[in-house]
Amino acid sequence: MTFTQNFTAVGDNLALSAVVALIPIIYFFWALAVKRMKGYLAGISTLAIALVIAIFAYKMPAGMAFMSASQGAVYGILPIGWIIITSVFLYKLTVKTGQFDIIRTSVVSITEDRRLQALLVAFSFGAFLEGAAGFGAPVAISAALLVGLGFNPLYAAGLCLIANTAPVAFGAIGAPIIAMEGPTGIAATEISKMVGRQLPFLSVFIPFYLVFIMAGWKKTKEVLPAILVSGIAFAVTQFFTSNFMGPELPDILSALVSLFALAIFLKFWKPKTIFRFTSEQELAATSTAKTIKTQDVKHSGGQIFKAWSPFLLLTGIITLWGMPTIKLALTGHYEGANAILKALNIIGHSLTFIPNVPLINNKVINTAGAAVPAIYKLEFLGAAGTAILIAAIITKFIVGISWKDWTITFGETLNELKYPVITIASVVGFAYVTNSSGMSTTLGMTLAKTGSTLFPFFSPFLGWLGVFITGSDTSANLLFGNLQKITATSVGMDPVLALAANSSGGVTGKMISPQSIAVACAAVGLAGKESDLFRFTIKHSFFLVIIVGILTFLQNGVLSWMIP
Template identity: 85%
Template sequence: MTFTQNFTAVGNNLGLTAMVALIPILYFFWALAIKRMKGHIAGFSTLVIALVIAVAAYKMPAGMALMSASQGAVYGILPIGWIIITSLFLYKLTVKTGQFDIIRTSVVSITEDRRLQALLIAFSFGAFLEGAAGFGAPVAISAALLVGLGFNPLYAAGLCLIANTAPVAFGAIGTPIIAMEGPTGIPAAEISKMVGRQLPFLSFFIPFYLVFIMSGWKRTKEVMPAILVSGAAFAVTQYITSNFMGPELPDILSALVSLFTLAIFLKFWKPKTIFRFSAEQEIAAASSAKKLQSKQEHYTSRQIFKAWSPFLVLTGTITLWGIPAVKLVLTGHYEGTNTLLKALNSLGYWFTFMPEVPLLNNKVMNTAGQPVPAVYKLELLGAAGTAILIAAIVTKFIVGISWKNWILTFGETLNELKYPVITIASVVGFAYVTNSSGMSTTLGMSLAKTGSLLFPFFAPFLGWLGVFITGSDTSANLLFGNLQKITATSTGMNPVLALAANSSGGVTGKMISPQSIAVACAAVGLAGKESELFRFTVKHSFFLVILVGIMTFVQSHFLTWMIP
């Protein structure tokens, strides 16, 4: 039995079908923003509604729909859930052994100001992790670091999600841009150039926006020099690397330049007043600061280096894992002649499993009449979470924790994350059902009907919708890339600009994607409070995607010289 996708399944009418396809998304918004359901309940019930619509409205066989959900759920556990488990585990190891106290002190020695700490960790360090690994690692690790410094967990998670807007399009060594070349036929280098002529404006704005959210206009003005240094260093580097080096390195280099430039700047410049959240009592904060300063006098450079070593090792492993050639070896796809790499490739092959999804593999036919392959992608050695686990093993020897306590800490982490993992599995399952049934494409085709004048404004909303549904800019680019190209050509819009708009708009949907919300809550101990985080980020997501829409509209109609 096969199933042919029909994007006008309801009454043979695109508009009516789109209204039906919107139901699970609207329900999810209602469940979190209004009803304030726990994340795993909202995620699972949204999945059930999507299954019902796939079967009843889109006429997808029930068995296929269920297996599509299972494919998504497996992907939600590996690699995404695995990243969250190992990231939180590494963080807990540093806390249990007292190393995080030293890390906290070293950050405070640069600045005690919460605004500047957010720029250093949420914006710059988070962007570096996004560029090296992606898939949830940057938000999980940077949010945990902020909580350890004393940030309110909800604020830490929300700020990291918003800060993650700047680097997402070039995340995981440029994967979202590179992935778009295949289905569209447009060189990744050209798409990279155009994204690099959009996102730097957003990257320059995000540091200001973060601080403004935290402290308001008056307090933002106090640290404007630091904001300008952070944003300008990132944006200029992002433009140069994306336009002259390709899509692989913009995030990593921009983040490093921004991080070190701001850290050096803060050695010579300090804000007139130290900002702390209103919930932090001034007396307690002052006392804490004095204690930290007192401790700092007794911490040697060697102690500080040791405390940061787990995260330095983490940086090294996830950077190594992100290199395309290494990825081939770790997943058993290396075809070279190097003896050592061939041996490692054999190991990668034995730890990579790609079983077909029963009832689904090559059973779904797209509109071109081509079968869509469906496999469970189980890359045990090549997963970014495995790189983090290796960093945690190395950390065991750095911090001197016993194997018994190491294993007990891992068990505690698993227990803490049982509900978040269910949430992630459910929402990724929902994404897969909407894709295989055709619901996502129905919604995309509806937005594409906005016409030659307005389509440039709405093109980023396609990417925003794709990332909200799938949780991935890469997936959104694969989902809507060709649709963007075809629609742009028919409306007179430059296809390269449309593809860039899909990726640039997609980054603004990351902060409200169900799986991103679940990841962030899991990292800061807010499992079950996903609705609160969603309410915090949703207005910022809408605001930022509108900005990208305006930018794309202006570039399409007035600033065409910016298009490569």
């Protein structure tokens, strides 16, 4: 039995089909923003509604719909859930052994100002992790670091989600851009150039926006020099690397340049006042005493290096895991002559399982008449979470924790994250059901009907919608890339601009994606509070995607000289 996707399944009418396809999304918004439902309950109920619509409105066979959900749930657990578990575990190891106290002191030695700490950790360090790994690790690790520094957990999670806007399009060694080349036939280097002529505008703005959200206009003006150093260093590097080096390195190099530029700048410049949150200001006397005490504690360079070494290890190992050749070996697909990689390939092959998804593999027929493959992709060694686990194992010897306490800490982490992992599995299952049934493409086709005048403005909203549904800029580019190209050609818009808009618009949807919300809450201990974080980020997501829409509209007209 096969199932042919029908994007006008309801009444043979695209508009009516789009209204029905919107129901699970509207419900999810309502469940989190209005009802304030716990994340795992919102995720499971949204998945259930999507299954009902796929089966009864889109006429997808029930067995196929449920197996599609299972494919998404498995992907939600590995690699995404695995990243969260190992990231939080590594962080907890540094806390339990007292190393995080030294990390906190070392950051405070650069600046005690919360505004500047957010730029260093959420923006620059988070962008580096996005470039090296992606898939939730940047938000999980940087948010946990901010909480350890004393940030309110909700603020830490929200700020890291917003900061993650700038680097997402080039995340995971350029995966979102590279993925778009296949279905569209347009070179990834050309798409990279165009994205590199859009995102730098956001990259300059995001540091300012982060501080403005935290402190308001008056307090933002106090640190404008630092904001400009952070944002301009990132944006300029992002432009040059994306236009002259390709999509693989913009995040990593931009983040490093921004991080070191700001750290060096702060050696010679300090804000007039030290900003702390209201809750800290209410205990001003106590805070002052603690600050004096912290400043009196002097740690040697060796102690600071030891404290940071788990995260330095993490960075190095994740970077290795993301390199294309090593990635092939880790997943058992290496065919070169290098002896070490060949040995690694044998191990990777034995730990990689790619079984077909029963009932649905090559049984869904898309509008092009092609069968869509469906597999459970279980790459145990190649998963980024495994790289983090290896860092945690090495950390055991660095910090001197016993295997007993190491194991107990891992068990505590698993227990704390059981509900967030259920949330992630359910919302990714929802994404897969909407994709395989054709609901997401119905919505994309509806937006594409906006016409030659308005489509350039709404083009980024397709990417925004895709990332909201799938939780991934890579998946959104695969989902809507070809639709963007075809629609752009038909309305007289440059296809490269439309593809770039899909990716640039997509990054603004990351902060409200259900799986991103679940990841961030899990990392900072806010499981069950997903609705609060969603309410925090939703307005910023809308605001930023509108900015990208306006920029794309202008680049299609008066700024067309910016198109490569």
